[in-house]
Amino acid sequence: MKAQFGPELMKALQVATNEIIGDDYTPELVTNLKEKVDKVISDYRLSDSLVLEYGANLYLKAVGVVSQNTPSGIPSKEKMEALDGLRSLLRLSKEDTYPAHLEVFGEVYKRSVLEAMGPTGVIRPEFREPLVDLRARLGVTEDAARQLFLDAVKERMVPMVEDLVLELERTMLNQQQLAQKRQKDFGEDVFKSGRSGAGKLGIG
Known part of the structure; x- marks a missing residue:
């Protein structure tokens, strides 16, 4: 049945998907297109499971198209309503649909979190509610959003911590100790022996 009439169903679903998005x-x-799809299913006595089989892949592609067409x-709210209509059809x-939304819009949410953090790495109160609204708009689950938030925090904070550690090392260690730690030759510490250099900064 699938091999014989599946292509007809796929064609009807593809046409409907393109029109809806x-x-x-x-x-x-959506109502009119749903009637056409239902007629194909009824005429060829196809199962709902076949619709689901084709639908998941079509929906993922549709979400990708919507994302690509959004600078x-x-x-927009209208495009998300269209996707919801497609989901129903x-x-x-x-x-x-959550996996498709996470795959396509996950990085968008993470980028928005990073932007909300700013240079300080702290999200200001006025940005918290918009992030909640954005998560809902993008169709990302709370659990997925929480993980994306943690990923964003790690991405922002790790370089800041590394810079802090490097600065502390510079102030607390002499050049020989730094060289040993970083396995680099920072040159002779002209102040270690207590002798002053012949020129400025030991350059004769």
């Missing part, structure tokens, strides 16, 4: 989306459009990477649950 196009520029002419309306709830009525900021953050789709493809008979996917919200849980079914």
